[in-house]
Amino acid sequence: MGSMINVWISVVTKNTRYLYLVCLFLPTVALLAAEPPADISLPVTSATPRxxxxxxxxxxxxxxxxxxxxxxxxxxxxxxxxxxxxxxxxxxxxxxxxxxxxxxxxxxxxxxxYEQPELVIISIAPDPRGMYLTPGAINGQPVQFLVDTGATTVAMNAIEARRLGVDYLLRGRLVAVDTASGRSQAWFVELKEVSVGGIKVHNIGAVVLEGGFPQQILLGMSFLGQLQIQRNGILLELRQKY
The missing domain is CATH 2.30.30 (SH3 type barrels.)
Incomplete structure (x- = not known):
């Protein structure tokens, strides 16, 4: 591209002055500013684990x-x-x-x-004897637990086991356990599900003792060991680990 302009040029000779009309073509220089390249955003993907x-x-x-x-x-x-x-x-x-x-x-x-499950906290207050009792369930059947951190496993008597449909004689394994009365025989079984409040744990080891001991089903460390346990004043708090 360019522009045309007219210029009058005066030429003087010895006796005469001449005027000439000259057409000049002046090129126009255009500076093109190169635009910087646009940012390219690449999708960030995480490799799917195998x-x-x-x-x-x-x-x-x-x-x-x-x-x-x-x-x-x-x-x-x-x-x-x-x-x-x-x-x-x-x-x-x-x-x-x-x-x-x-x-x-x-x-x-x-x-x-997948969404992170909401943290479940169960707070248990002691009874007048200082015992921590809490309702729960074994294999979906309602029970009353006595929280016992000194018990290795969940423990129940044979009467409770039969009420809950725990076939300890057929599916259990004979073991020896130490109780307050001394060493006794018991049957080791695996419970499909044990729950307290909104906390559920599967495949929990338990023992069944013949007779009426223990009177309360003991919530032992086979269940409690999979939780976080802490005291908050007089309350005992159970939290599920995620």
Whole structure:
């Protein structure tokens, strides 16, 4: 592009002055400012972890996470953050990095959205004797528990076991236990589910004793050991680990 202008030039000779009209074409220089390139935003994606349920060992699952094997019980968390949420048949449900995965034995995972569960806190006040009693359930059947951190497992008498449908004679294993009255025989069983308030734990070890001892079902460390326990004044607080 350019512009045309007219210029009069005066030329003087010896006796004569001449005027010439000269047309000049002046090019126009345009400076084009190069615009800086726009920022390019690339989607940030996180690699999907490779999770495989390799085996089931009773109440535990063997899970391969990116080539590393972990053995977890329900409620346990591995150092990588892998958390075994539940076991149902040949399916394990795990949580990792804010997502939930359902793993079927020997198959690839099914990825679903996962939200961190709300923290559940159960506060138990002592009775006039200083005992901590709380309602709960065993395999969905209502019971009254006596919280006993000195008991290795959940413990109940045979009458309660029969009421709850716990077939300890057929499915139990004979063991020796120490009680306040001395050493006794008992049957070790595994309870499908034990719950207190909104806290549920699966596959809990328990013992059944013949006769009427203990009078209250003892909520022992096979359940309590999977929770956070702390005192808040006179209250005993139970919190589920996530």
């Amino acid at each position: 999770l495989v349920l390799e085996a089931l060992l009773g109440s535990k699952a063997v899970i391969n996470i990116n080539g590393q094997r972990a053995v977890l019980a329900v409620g346990e968390r591995e150092s990588s953050g892998l958390h075994l949420l539940s076991l149902q048949g040949d399916v394990a449900t795990v949580g990792l990095d804010g997502r939930q995965y359902r793993l079927r034995l020997g198959q690839a995972p099914i990825n679903t959205r």
